[in-house]
Amino acid sequence: MQKILLLIRDFKPGDWIIIIFFLFFILMTIKFFLNFPNGQYLKIQKNSEVLGIYSLNQQNIKIIKGQRGVSEIVINNGKVRFTKAPCKKQYCIHQGWISKINQMIVCIPNQISISIIGDKETHDSINY
Amino acid sequence: MQQNILLMLSNKLIVFIIISFLLACDSNLIYQKKDFIFGTMIEIKIYGEDKTKSDIVSSEILEEFHRLHQLLHSWEKSSITEINQAILKKQPINIDNEIIHIIKDAQLLEKKTQSLFNPAIGKLIALWGFHSDHLPSSIPNRKKIINLVKSFPKMEDISIKDHLLISKNQNVQIDLGGYAKGYSLDQAKKILRQNNIKNALINIGGNILAIGQHGNRDWVVGIQHPRAPNAIASISLKPGWSIGTSGDYQKYFLAEPSDTSNEFILVKNQRYSHLINPHTGFPENKTQSATILIPPSDNSGVLSDVLSKPLFIETKDQKITLAKKLNINHFLIIMADGSVMISQNMLNEINWYDEPDAKNIITD
Numbered sequence: 001m002q003k004i005l006l007l008i009r010d011f012k013p014g015d016w017i018i019i020i021f022f023l024f025f026i027l028m029t030i031k032f033f034l035n036f037p038n039g040q041y042l043k044i045q046k047n048s049e050v051l052g053i054y055s056l057n058q059q060n061i062k063i064i065k066g067q068r069g070v071s072e073i074v075i076n077n078g079k080v081r082f083t084k085a086p087c088k089k090q091y092c093i094h095q096g097w098i099s100k101i102n103q104m105i106v107c108i109p110n111q112i113s114i115s116i117i118g119d120k121e122t123h124d125s126i127n128y
Numbered sequence: 129m130q131q132n133i134l135l136m137l138s139n140k141l142i143v144f145i146i147i148s149f150l151l152a153c154d155s156n157l158i159y160q161k162k163d164f165i166f167g168t169m170i171e172i173k174i175y176g177e178d179k180t181k182s183d184i185v186s187s188e189i190l191e192e193f194h195r196l197h198q199l200l201h202s203w204e205k206s207s208i209t210e211i212n213q214a215i216l217k218k219q220p221i222n223i224d225n226e227i228i229h230i231i232k233d234a235q236l237l238e239k240k241t242q243s244l245f246n247p248a249i250g251k252l253i254a255l256w257g258f259h260s261d262h263l264p265s266s267i268p269n270r271k272k273i274i275n276l277v278k279s280f281p282k283m284e285d286i287s288i289k290d291h292l293l294i295s296k297n298q299n300v301q302i303d304l305g306g307y308a309k310g311y312s313l314d315q316a317k318k319i320l321r322q323n324n325i326k327n328a329l330i331n332i333g334g335n336i337l338a339i340g341q342h343g344n345r346d347w348v349v350g351i352q353h354p355r356a357p358n359a360i361a362s363i364s365l366k367p368g369w370s371i372g373t374s375g376d377y378q379k380y381f382l383a384e385p386s387d388t389s390n391e392f393i394l395v396k397n398q399r400y401s402h403l404i405n406p407h408t409g410f411p412e413n414k415t416q417s418a419t420i421l422i423p424p425s426d427n428s429g430v431l432s433d434v435l436s437k438p439l440f441i442e443t444k445d446q447k448i449t450l451a452k453k454l455n456i457n458h459f460l461i462i463m464a465d466g467s468v469m470i471s472q473n474m475l476n477e478i479n480w481y482d483e484p485d486a487k488n489i490i491t492d
Contacts, residue, residue, distance in 0.1 A: 041481075053362065053479045123362045124342055125171055127371045127419065128334035128352035128378060 039101040039116035042080050044073065047111050056080065056099075056116070066110030073114055086110055157343065161186040165193045166309060167261065168333030172316075175327035175342050185323045189316045189330070196315065199226075200308040202250060203259040208302050212250060215295045223293050231293070233427070234307055235283040237434050240454065244438035246406035248281040250301030256411070258402045259303075263381045267400065277409040305402075306374075310433025313337040313370065317429065329365075335372045335433050338365035352377075353482060354416035354462050361460075361480045368424025372432030374440035375417035376401035405441045412441045414464050421458035421474065444469075448490055457492075 011019075044051045044064060051064060054075060061083075062073040069086030079099040082092040087109035095105045104115035159174040159182035172189060174182040199207050207227055214221035223231075234247050250259075255272055257264025276299060285297035304311075309332045316330045320339055327340035329347045338347040346366055350359030354377045365371060379402035400411045418440040422432040435454055439461065442450045447469065451459050460478070461469040467486040470478070475489055 050479075053481075055481050123348045123350035123359065124173060124329055125331045125336055125347075126334070126350040126352055126359060127331075127336050127373050128375065 037101055037118065038078060038099050039103075039118050041117045042073075042075055043115045043117050045113045045115070053117070064112055066107070066112040068110045071107055071110050071112045080114055080116065081105075082107060082114070159183075159186070161190070163190050163193075165190070165197050166312070166333060168309075169331070170333075171329075171331040173329040174325060175340070177325060181323070185319065185325055188323070189319050192315050192319060193312055193332070196308060196312050200230075200304045200311075202303040202305055203254070208304060211293060212301045214293070215298065215300055218298060220292045220294045222291050223288070224291070228288055228291065230304070230307070230311065231283070231286060231288065231302075233430065234304070235286070237430075238283045241435070241438040241450075243282055243406055244441050244450075245306060245434050246282055247302055247304050247307055248283050248285065248297075248300045249276075249404065249406050250303035251281065251299055252276050252404055252406070252409055253303050253305070253402070254301070256400070256402075256404060258379060263379065265381055265383065267383055267385070273409040277407070280406075306437050307430065307434055309333055309335045310372070310430035313429025313432070314427055334378075335370070335429070336365065337370040337429050337432070338367065340367050351419055351460065352417075355466070356482070358481065360482045360484075361478045363421070363474075363478050365421075368428070370422045370428045370432040371419065372422070372436045373417055373419040374403055374436040376403060376411070376413070377416070378402075380411075403437065403440055414444060415440050416462040416464060416466070419460040420456050421477075422456075451490075452492070
């Protein structure tokens with residue numbers, strides 16, 4: 001404790017600028033991510049390969065075959081979660097529901113990931 | 129003194145860090161420009177180039193589109209309407225190399241599609257009221273339609289010798305409405321290539337051409353649902369591929385059928401779209417939309433614009449044969465009852481948002 005105080009006393013103005021700047025940056029980043037809007041689509045990936053993009057506006061169960069076995073993903077009107085996974089620790093299931101853009105759950109043993117995307121990310125343009 | 133210099137340096141360092149963070153954001157790698165030409169939306173997206181260069185190149189593309197709009201317009205004064213007037217007066221007319229190329233290309237495509245793509249039926253399209261910025265509201269005189277169909281104007285009636293164009297059929301009136309957008313895509317492709325732009329997406333009224341990629345993924349485009357205000361699916365366009373759709377939901381009007389002699393017709397508000405079958409003279413109403421993907425080639429833009437029309441117009445049982453004949457391996461056709469015909473190749477690449485229940489999968 002004493003050492004830390006001594007260290008702080010030796011700080012130069014430049015150090016303070018850097019510290020304040022990064023604290024501010026971290027706070028803004030947290031705020032930015034908390035404010036993410038709800039997504040419109042679910043993206044399911046196996047490693048980096050996209051297996052499918054599905055609307056969140058439905059009640060549906062997706063059964064996906066991964067590296068180890070079968071993962072079960074439930075879409076429930078705007079939110080998504082894992083409900084079955086072929087692994088011991090079941091971390092992905094304990095993550096619960098996700099619904100905001102860029103939220104993501106990865107099941108590492110089975111190499112399946114689910115993420116939420118918004119309208120913008122689903123297509124660059126529209127054909128009509 | 130030395131401390132002050134250090135302070136200034138650290139400030140500069142911070143600014144530098146902020147800027148590099150901002151530059152790392154994806155949104156700063158995408159350049160976007162929109163405009164309204166050919167009576168429709170134009171969208172240009174360029175990935176990974178600096179803004180000044182993107183600005184210059186997209187302005188060059190839009191300038192070219194304006195030139196083509198004035199060159200190829202079907203009813204406002206253009207090279208095409210000048211040709212049409214000369215044909216009406218039975219006079220030969222002098223045309224330049226670009227128009228010669230376009231007309232010869234259209235003749236070839238017409239032959240290939242058994243006149244289901246027929247850009248010589250301008251009179252018929254005008255008769256239906258689609259040569260206007262406003263949509264028509266009533267069905268034209270049946271006799272007039274039948275007379276025009278009987279005379280069967282076609283591109284083959286046109287002959288070109290030493291830059292002189294003559295038509296042996298006076299009913300020929302050229303309308304490049306189903307060709308000009310595709311041709312413009314191909315011209316845009318040339319401009320992008322000349323300027324060494326590797327990654328871009330051009331959308332002219334729904335006809336889209338992909339050049340390169342969006343960063344480390346392919347360009348993704350949505351496919352419009354013909355009866356709902358959202359996309360029915362999305363598809364990745366591999367580098368150089370293009371996509372085109374003919375649909376009855378862009379330009380259409382609702383009216384009562386003219387054939388009231390048949391008491392059993394209960395359809396009060398029949399849909400009449402701008403996609404007119406050159407063989408019957410009437411808009412085709414058994415299909416809602418036909419979407420095709422075209423692999424990279426010099427005229428892929430034209431093909432994506434032109435070849436969706438025959439597939440839209442052709443009868444249901446002949447569509448697959450026609451697709452095969454035209455070498456279209458990727459197609460998605462939505463019939464009037466909402467059922468879907470989709471080729472296996474297309475199905476492999478599509479991501480449904482609204483997956484249709486009835487799917488007829490065409491494997492070859």
